Amino acid sequence: MKHLAAYLLLGLAGNASPSAADIKNVLSSVGIDADEERLTKLVAELEGKDIQELISQGAEKLATVPTGGAGGAPAAAAAGGAAAEAATEKKEEAPKEEEESDDDMGFGLFD
Numbered sequence: 001m002k003h004l005a006a007y008l009l010l011g012l013a014g015n016a017s018p019s020a021a022d023i024k025n026v027l028s029s030v031g032i033d034a035d036e037e038r039l040t041k042l043v044a045e046l047e048g049k050d051i052q053e054l055i056s057q058g059a060e061k062l063a064t065v066p067t068g069g070a071g072g073a074p075a076a077a078a079a080g081g082a083a084a085e086a087a088t089e090k091k092e093e094a095p096k097e098e099e100e101s102d103d104d105m106g107f108g109l110f111d
Contacts, residue, residue: 002032003042011051019043 006026010018020043024034046054 002027003034003039007042007046008051016051017047 003023006023007018009026010022015022020034020039023039023043027034
């Protein structure tokens with residue numbers, strides 16, 4: 001990830017095709033050692049490709065990824081609705097009387 005971040009920083013700075021040496025310079029400027037194997041693989045895979053085009057293609061792919069959480073919503077809402085109705089009925093049957101607490105010793109928060 002650090003190699004890709006350095007590659008993208010160089011791209012934003014105007015270097016359309018950063019080399020492995022360029023990426024090493026960026027990483028070493030902040031005290032990070034570059035992994036030669038990953039660096040050469042990254043440079044080889046991105047060689048000759050436009051950074052902005054790759055980012056837009058990635059964004060399109062991410063738009064189709066389900067984010068979860070919506071799969072069981074109707075069933076959960078139905079079950080939750082029944083439980084909520086039962087809870088409401090219980091509340092209506094037994095109203096609670098509120099008791100005064102002496103925890104504040106007669107003083108309010110803003111007195």
